[in-house]
Amino acid sequence: MKNTMKKIAASLSAAVLCAIPMAGSLTANAAEQYTTYRTSYFIKHENANIEETSITVTTKKGLTKLGRKNLNNTGRIYDIHGSGGQTYDHINVVWKRYTGDIGTQAFKKKGLLYNETSKTTYGGKFEDYLVSNTALDIQAKDTNGDSAAERIGYFAVNVGDVTGALNSTSFKDFKADGITGMDALEVQKLVKKGVTNIAEYSKTVDYSSANNESVKTLRAMIAGDINNDGKLTDNDATVIMYWIVGRVNDFSRFNGVADNKIVDMAENMK
Ligand SMILES: [Ca+2]
Numbered sequence: 001m002k003n004t005m006k007k008i009a010a011s012l013s014a015a016v017l018c019a020i021p022m023a024g025s026l027t028a029n030a031a032e033q034y035t036t037y038r039t040s041y042f043i044k045h046e047n048a049n050i051e052e053t054s055i056t057v058t059t060k061k062g063l064t065k066l067g068r069k070n071l072n073n074t075g076r077i078y079d080i081h082g083s084g085g086q087t088y089d090h091i092n093v094v095w096k097r098y099t100g101d102i103g104t105q106a107f108k109k110k111g112l113l114y115n116e117t118s119k120t121t122y123g124g125k126f127e128d129y130l131v132s133n134t135a136l137d138i139q140a141k142d143t144n145g146d147s148a149a150e151r152i153g154y155f156a157v158n159v160g161d162v163t164g165a166l167n168s169t170s171f172k173d174f175k176a177d178g179i180t181g182m183d184a185l186e187v188q189k190l191v192k193k194g195v196t197n198i199a200e201y202s203k204t205v206d207y208s209s210a211n212n213e214s215v216k217t218l219r220a221m222i223a224g225d226i227n228n229d230g231k232l233t234d235n236d237a238t239v240i241m242y243w244i245v246g247r248v249n250d251f252s253r254f255n256g257v258a259d260n261k262i263v264d265m266a267e268n269m270k
């Protein structure tokens with residue numbers, strides 16, 4: 001184990017050393033770097049009996065929305081409404097469980113419902129772009145038609161910043177600490193441990209506190225899943241390394257690209 005870690009550390013520092021001649025261009029391009037956010041919504045506990053969620057988010061201009069991905073096979077994103085003004089964007093998303101036998105499974109399962117991807121060149125964390133403290137409004141109904149909003153939660157991560165995810169102790173306060181070789185290393189560690197399937201892992205998480213190790217691990221997995229395919233792989237770690245050497249400046253471009261394509265894509269950027 002120790003030797004493997006040493007080997008990984010050695011290969012990482014070799015990659016970083018190779019990047020030194022590029023340091024000048026890295027600084028010059030720093031303003032063009034995008035921060036990508038993955039905002040994930042989840043059912044907090046078993047037997048939550050969630051029938052439907054309706055989540056509205058009002059964000060300031062400067063945040064570019066790139067769409068959303070369903071992560072729960074017991075229901076789907078049903079309806080999306082948008083509106084906006086000169087200074088804000090307002091989006092409402094409705095998720096509904098499937099009717100019939102498949103849907104009944106939703107009664108018993110906690111875990112991720114869907115995620116949303118957005119990006120900006122201004123940096124910071126996702127909450128910096130909400131127009132107010134109440135601008136992310138979660139409504140939910142259970143199968144009896146009663147309000148179940150408190151059974152739904154969300155957190156956002158800065159994609160690529162895996163250590164930031166591990167250090168975050170609040171659902172609404174992502175502790176960004178930049179993208180470095182440590183982030184690639186943490187992805188490799190999780191892959192080595194076999195902690196790679198995000199949707200499956202999300203069903204085992206204790207969501208009662210953002211401080212729980214299982215929440216931190218889930219956030220780290222999501223931050224490390226550069227292409228948002230739901231699987232953490234060594235290729236995700238490699239793409240993070242391409243960011244460090246300055247070849248990649250926008251992780252959102254990998255969103256939806258197949259795992260076996262992302263390294264080639266990173267290699268050919270710029
Ligand atoms: Ca980091």
Ligand SMILES: [Ca+2]
Binds near residue numbers: 227
């Ligand atoms: Ca992935």
